[in-house]
Amino acid sequence: MSEATSMPPPLDPRVFDSEEFQKDPFPIYKQLRNHHPIYHDRFHNRWIISRYWDVDGAFQDNDSFDRAMYKPDGPYDFGSRHVFGPNILEYGNSDEHRRLRNIVAGQFVGQKLQDFIPMIHQISEEVIDRFIDNGEVEIVSEFASQVPIRVISNMMALPREDEDTFVEWYQLLIAGLGFGGEHLMRGLQARNDMWDYIDPLIKERSKNPGEDLLSRICVAEIEGSRMTIEEVKGFISLLLAAGGDTTEKAIANMWYHLLYTQPDQLQDVIDNPELWENVFTEMMRYDPVVHAQFRYTTREIELHNDVIPERAGVILYLGAGNRDERAFKDPDTFNIHRDDLHMGRENRSGRYKDGKNGHLGFGIGQHFCMGYAMARQESAIACSKLAERIKNPKPKIADHPGISSPNIDSGGFRSPQELRMTFES
Ligand code: HEM
Known part of the structure; x- marks a missing residue:
């Protein structure tokens, strides 16, 4: 039986566009979970799912919840809606999605990932060298946003003298994702410039592959099928957002909580660096x-005495599911020592031998994040390197506006805009 009361307190859907929601969506999430486990948002023409097990269930049920952005009965020009160009995100639950995923997924796990670990250490050190003598750092711009994109550039073995240009294209492309208008135009231009730049590299490495990520992606095959040049380009630009922007924001969120909300836990991590992985996991919960993922129903769905019609747009609020008291004790406390969260590496089934629930931050099922292992290792390495090289880290400014999002409602990523820290070296 549904736990929702027969007369739930009303929820005005305009709240999803408010500054209040962008700053702190958690009270609204709680209202959704407790009173509107299935919420029909008529204002934005969509349905919202917010409880842990319902979000988990929808992620697992690909037959009923498709990610494709097109309607099967209408024409759709792949790549037309994205700064990325044609890419795996747009192929929904189709066989084409499976083909593309199988070609590339293996590059980001296991030995292939391990091959890049010494380089992640080196890049982290180089980025820290730039500010270590200053006694202070603005973590977002000088550290978090520098490491992942430089790691990706080096994984692809782009010439080091072009690294700063690559970082610039990345920043323009990411701004084009979130803000539209002029930013979108500049993002598309940066993407085209980057594509022109990698085009000859793709052709060369397809003929004479090395051990770098770009070569590996160019020549990876499933049953004799490789990615086309356009698909490689689309995948590389997706990688910048899916692998660069997300990981940089993860690093910033980790430091925000240790500096501002749980300084005692920062000391625990400094004393026990192996706890950085717990910081990563608890941050992801x-x-x-990423707070939201979108799906379209392929059939009528009955849930909590409600019916979501076929071909309806649905938001899976994984940020809300992660704070569900039905899944986690004391869910509104950030605690890297919690004993009811699976702290180790994630998997796409979302089921773990320790019997604990996992966070929903990488999704689950067919579209489970391909970079889950890379994001975890890269964040832990970068953060532990920084902590190792500084003493007495402290927030520079006592009052911080907190983690927020300029555009959470469109699936925008949440992170602090700025994070100043002082330290001794
Ligand atoms: C902390 C960092 C990261 C977060 C929070 C994150 C989050 C996510 C989420 C929530 C999804 C699921 C999308 C869905 O269900 O529709 C996803 C998919 C994906 N992620 Fe990540 N991700 C991160 C890092 C990375 C990295 C480092 C890579 C680079 C390899 C990556 C590549 C992808 C790709 C290609 C997909 C699409 C998979 C598919 O559709 O089969 N991500 N990510």
Whole structure:
């Protein structure tokens, strides 16, 4: 039986566009979970799912919840809606999605990932060298946003002298994702410039592959099928957002909580660096970078005495599911020592041998994040390197506006805009 009361307190859907929601969506999430487990948002023409097990269930049920952005009965020009160009995100639950995923997924796990670990250490050190003598750092711009994109550039073995240009294209492309208008135009231009730049590299490495990520992606095959040049380009630009922007924001969120909300836990991590992985996991539950994923129903769905019609747009609020008291004790506390969260590496089934629930921050099922292992290792390495090289880290400014999002409602990523820290070296 549904736990919702027969007369739930009303929820005005305009709240999803408010500044209040962008700053702190958690009270609204609670209202959704407790009173509107299935919420029909008529204002935005969509349905919202917010409880942990309902979000988990929808992620697992690909037959009923498709990610494709097109309608099967209408024409759709792949890549037309994205700064990325044609890419895996747009192929929904189709065989084409499976083909593309199988070609590339293996590059980001296991030995292939391990091959890049020494380089992640080196890039982290180089980025820290730039500010270590200053006694202070603005973590977002000088550290978090520098490491992942430089790691991706080096994984692809782009010439090091072009690294700063690559970082610039990345920043323009990411701004084009979130803000539209002029930003979108500049993002598309940066993407085209980057594509022109990698085009000859793709052709060369397809013929004479090395051990770098770009070569591996160019020549990876499933049953004799490789990615086309256009698909490689689309995948590389997706990688910048899916792998660069998310990981940089994860690093910033981790430091925000240790500096501002749980300084005692910062000391625990400094004393026990292996706890950085717990910081990563608890951040992915408590204040994850990605809060929402979108799906379209392929059939009528009955849930909590409600019916979501076929071909309806649905938001899966994983940020709300992660704070569900039905899944986690004391869910509104950030605690890297919690004993009811699976703290180790995630998997796409979302089921773990320790019997604990996992966070929902990488999704689950067919579209489970391909970079889950890379994001975890890269965040832990970068953060532990920084902590190792500084003493007495403190927030520079006592009052911080907190983690927020300029555009959470469109699936925007949540992170602090700025994070100043002082330290001794
Ligand atoms: C902390 C960092 C990261 C977060 C929070 C994150 C989050 C997510 C989420 C929530 C999804 C599921 C999308 C869905 O269900 O529709 C996803 C998918 C994906 N992620 Fe990540 N991600 C991160 C890092 C990375 C990295 C490092 C890579 C680079 C390899 C990556 C590549 C992808 C790709 C390609 C997909 C699409 C998978 C598919 O549709 O099969 N992500 N990510």
